[in-house]
Amino acid sequence: MKTVFSPRHRGHADQLELVAGAIVPGFELVSRAEYVSAQVQAVGLGPIIPPDEHDLASAHRVHRSDYLNFLPTIWSRWTAEGRNGTALPFTWPTRGLRGDVLPEFIDGLLGYYSFDAGCGIVEGSWDAIKSSHDVALTAAALVHAGERAAFALCRPPGHHAGAGFMGGYCYINNAAVAAQWLRDNGAKRVSILDVDYHHGNGTQEIFYARGDVQVINLHADPMQEYPYFLGHADERGLGEGEGYNLNYPMRFGTDWARWSQSLDDACAQLADYAPDVVVISLGVDTFEKDPISKFKLKTEDFPKIGERIARLGLPTLFVMEGGYAVAEIGTNAVGVLTGFEG
Ligand code: Q9C
Ligand code: ZN
Numbered sequence: 591m592k593t594v595f596s597p598r599h600r601g602h603a604d605q606l607e608l609v610a611g612a613i614v615p616g617f618e619l620v621s622r623a624e625y626v627s628a629q630v631q632a633v634g635l636g637p638i639i640p641p642d643e644h645d646l647a648s649a650h651r652v653h654r655s656d657y658l659n660f661l662p663t664i665w666s667r668w669t670a671e672g673r674n675g676t677a678l679p680f681t682w683p684t685r686g687l688r689g690d691v692l693p694e695f696i697d698g699l700l701g702y703y704s705f706d707a708g709c710g711i712v713e714g715s716w717d718a719i720k721s722s723h724d725v726a727l728t729a730a731a732l733v734h735a736g737e738r739a740a741f742a743l744c745r746p747p748g749h750h751a752g753a754g755f756m757g758g759y760c761y762i763n764n765a766a767v768a769a770q771w772l773r774d775n776g777a778k779r780v781s782i783l784d785v786d787y788h789h790g791n792g793t794q795e796i797f798y799a800r801g802d803v804q805v806i807n808l809h810a811d812p813m814q815e816y817p818y819f820l821g822h823a824d825e826r827g828l829g830e831g832e833g834y835n836l837n838y839p840m841r842f843g844t845d846w847a848r849w850s851q852s853l854d855d856a857c858a859q860l861a862d863y864a865p866d867v868v869v870i871s872l873g874v875d876t877f878e879k880d881p882i883s884k885f886k887l888k889t890e891d892f893p894k895i896g897e898r899i900a901r902l903g904l905p906t907l908f909v910m911e912g913g914y915a916v917a918e919i920g921t922n923a924v925g926v927l928t929g930f931e932g
Contacts, residue, residue, distance in 0.1 A: 591635060591636050591737065591738070591739045591740055591741055591927065591930075591931065592636050592637050592638075592639055592729075592732055592737065592740050592741070593627070593630045593635060593636065593637070593638045593639070593729075593740075593741040593743050594638075594639055594640070594641050594725045594726075594728045594729040594732070594740065594741070594742050594743065595623070595627050595630075595638050595639075595640070595641075595725065595743040596640055596641050596721040596722070596724065596725055598714075598717050598718055598720075598721035599620070599623050599718045599721060599722060599745040599746070600620050600714070600718070601712075601713065601714020601715070601717050601718050602620070602712065602714055602715045602717075602718035602719070602745070602746055603620050603712065603714065604616075604676075604712060605618070605676050605710030605711075605712055605715075606675070606676040606678065606710050607678075607707060607708050607710060608678070608707040608708075613678075616708075616710060616759070617759075617881065617882055617914045618745075618746065618747070618759040618912075618914070619914075619916055620745075621916050622745060622913065622914070622916055622919055623743060623745040623910070625916055625917070625919050625920035626743055626910065626919055626920045626923050626924065627743060627920075628920055629920030629921060629923070629924040630741070630743070630920075630924055630927075632920075633924055633928055635741070635924060635927055635928065635931075638743075639728075641721060641724035641725045641727070641728040642724065642727075642728050642731075643724060644723065644724050644727040644728070646658060646723070647774075648727070648767050648768075648770045648771040648774055649723060649762060649767045649770075651770050651774070652753065652763060652766045652767055652770045652796050653751075653753050653754065653762065653763070653767075653796075654753050654754040656692070656754070657703055657753070657754040657755065658762075660699060660703055661703075661716060661719065661756075661761060661762075662716045662720075664677055664696070664699075664700070664711045664715075664716070665677065665711055665712070665713055665715065665716065667696040667699070668696055668711065670696075671696060675712075676710035676711065676712055677696070677700060677710065677711040677712075678700065678707050678709075678710050678711075679697065679700035679701040679704050679707055680697065680701070680707070681697070681698070681701045682701045682702075682704070682705065683701065683702060689702075703754065703755050703756060704755050704756045704757055705752075705755050705756075705757040705817075705819075706757045706758060706817075708750075708757055708758045708759055709756040709757055709758070709759060709760070709761060715746075715761075718745065718746060719746060719761040719762055720762075722744040722745055722746055722747075722748070722762065722764055723762045723764055723767060725742045725743060725744050725764070726742045726744055726748075726764035726765065726767060726768040726907075726909055727767065727768060727771055728742070729741060729742035729768070729907055729908075729909070730742070730768040730771050730772055730869075730907055731771075733772075733867060733905045733906070733907045734772060734775055734776070734777075734867075737905075738905060738906070739905070739906040739907070739908065739927075739930060739931075740907055740908070741908045741910075741927055742764065742768070742907065742908065742909045742910060743910050744764045744909055744910045744911075745910065746759055746760060746761055747759055747760050747764070747786075747873070747910065747911040747912055748760045748761070748762055748763040748764035748765055748766070748767075748792070748871075748909070748911065749763060749765055749766075749784055749786060749788075749790035749791075749792055749793050749871045749873075749911050750788070750790065750791055750792050750817060751763040751766075751792040752791065752792040752795040752796060753792075753795060753796055755792075757791075757792070757817070758788065758791075758816065758817060759912070760792060763792045763793060763796060764909050765782055765784070765790075765793055765869050765871045765909040765911075766782070766792065766793050766796045766797070768869055768907055768909060769782055769797075769803050769869050770803075772866075772867050772869070772907075773802060773803065776866075777865070777866040777867050778802070778866055779802055779803070779804065779863060779864070779865040779866055780802070780803045780804070780865050780866065780867055780868075780869060781803075781804040781805075781806065781860045781863055781865040781867075781868050781869070782797070782803060782804070782805045782806065782868075782869045782870075782871060783806045783808075783856060783857075783860060783868060783869070783870050783871070783899070784805070784806065784807045784808065784809070784870075784871035784873075784911070785808050785853070785870065785871065785872060785873060785876070785895060786809065786871055786872070786873020786875060786876075786911040786912045787809060787810055787815075787873055787875035787876045787880065787883040787885055787912065788809055788810065788815065788816055788817060788873070788875065788883075788912060789807050789809040789810070789812055789817055789820060789821030789837070789839070790805070790807050790809070790871055790911075791817045791819075791820040791821060793805055793807075793871065794807065794820060794821070794825065794835055794837075795820070797831065797834075797835070798825075798827055798828050798831050798835055799827070799828045799829045799830060799831040800830060800831045800834070801827075801830040801831055801832075801834050803834070804834045804835075804836075804859075804860065804863045804865060805834065805835050805836070806835075806836045806837075806838075806856045806859065806860060807821060807836070807837050807838065808838045808840070808849065808852050808853060808856060809821055809837070809838070809839060809840070810839070810840060810841075810842065810844075810883070810884065810885065811839035811840060811841055811842075812839060813839075814841065814842055814884075815842070815883075815884070821837055821839055822837060822839060823837050823838070823839055825837055834863070836856065836859055838852040838855070838856060840852060840885070842884040842885075843884065843885070843886060844876075844885045844886065845885070845886040845887070846886075846887055846888065846891040846894070849876065849885065849887060849891075850891075850894065850898070853895065853898055854898070857898055857899070857901070857902060860902060861902060865904065866904075866905070867904065867905045867906070867907065868899070868902060868904045868905070868906045868907070869906075869907045869909060870899060870906060870907065870908045870909065871909055871911045872908045872909060872910055872911055872923060872926060873911035873912035873913055874892065874912070874913035874919060874922040874923045874926070875912040875913045875914055875915075877889070877892075877913065877915050877918060877922055879915045879918060880913065880914055880915045881914050881915060882914050883914070889918060889921055889922055889925065892921075892922045892923070892925035892926045892929065893925045893926065893928060893929025894929060895926045895929060896925070896926040896927060896928065896929025896930030896931070897929045897930065897932065899926075899930055900929070900930045900931075900932060906930070908926070908927060908930075910923065
């Protein structure tokens with residue numbers, strides 16, 4: 591299959607994040623995407639092509655316009671206050687505070703448009719965010735044009751980004767925008783299957799009241815793990831979306847034997863929905879050596895994920911999400927893709 595990849599992700603670099611009471615170098619490293627790209631070449635998965643420029647029309651259909659308009663302005667607002675380094679929020683509109691009045695000052699705006707301090711912004715961030723969006727849509731267009739599958743090597747990732755906020759290293763929800771674009775270009779139903787270790791809270795929120803996009807998440811139980819405040823099994827969709835959101839929370843220590851049972855069940859539900867196309871939110875932070883995660887999948891398990899997805903027999907768009915064991919991220923992510931190809 592073809593891989594779509596942009597070197598413009600490299601400008602999103604050296605971001606700091608808040609971990610266990612300290613501001614530290616972020617886990618979402620430039621080298622992540624470089625290792626995956628190198629492994630695509632090493633195994634001869636297929637050509638690596640650059641993205642086409644896409645407008646933000648489909649993005650505006652899944653994100654709030656005020657949020658999308660804010661994102662490219664963050665760095666200039668930050669530096670206008672004489673600051674450098676990483677732009678980060680430190681206060682958020684939780685219960686008991688006004689969520690309906692937009693502050694004017696950058697610190698208030700950063701908090702208003704985020705749900706954690708996991709989304710640092712540096713000078714090159716917006717260009718990287720936009721390139722990641724373009725990567726997802728270029729790969730979606732390949733599948734739309736008849737390719738059985740395509741790989742969007744997105745960086746930064748997207749699945750924690752909601753309609754109006756960033757969080758968890760995610761700014762634009764690349765998988766959601768791609769799913770919307772596929773709907774806008776002829777697909778009647780789209781399924782998003784999210785296999786990242788963390789619950790894709792943004793994707794769930796965006797499609798929660800819609801029946802035309804099925805969202806299925808396999809993830810660490812939010813009782814134990816980030817993002818903590820969404821991803822429980824009783825979240826099944828709302829209104830027309832009732833029954834089209836499915837969550838498979840799993841406990842710390844989950845291994846292939848348990849995880850693959852959830853995958854099998856999820857694939858059966860997906861097949862029942864009979865979508866025209868499948869979008870896989872491909873995180874490989876389920877790996878046993880991932881530095882921020884607590885599942886136990888082994889390198890040999892990742893090709894089996896791809897094999898199971900291939901058995902659905904549907905056009906498939908893979909969108910890169912998380913995975914922080916940088917030395918193994920290429921082997922594991924590309925392992926899913928070679929497993930898919932058989
Ligand atoms: N010790 C994705 O995998 N930070 N995002 C957790 C860090 C949030 C992960 C605390 C992790 C977000 C796309
Ligand atoms: Zn993750």
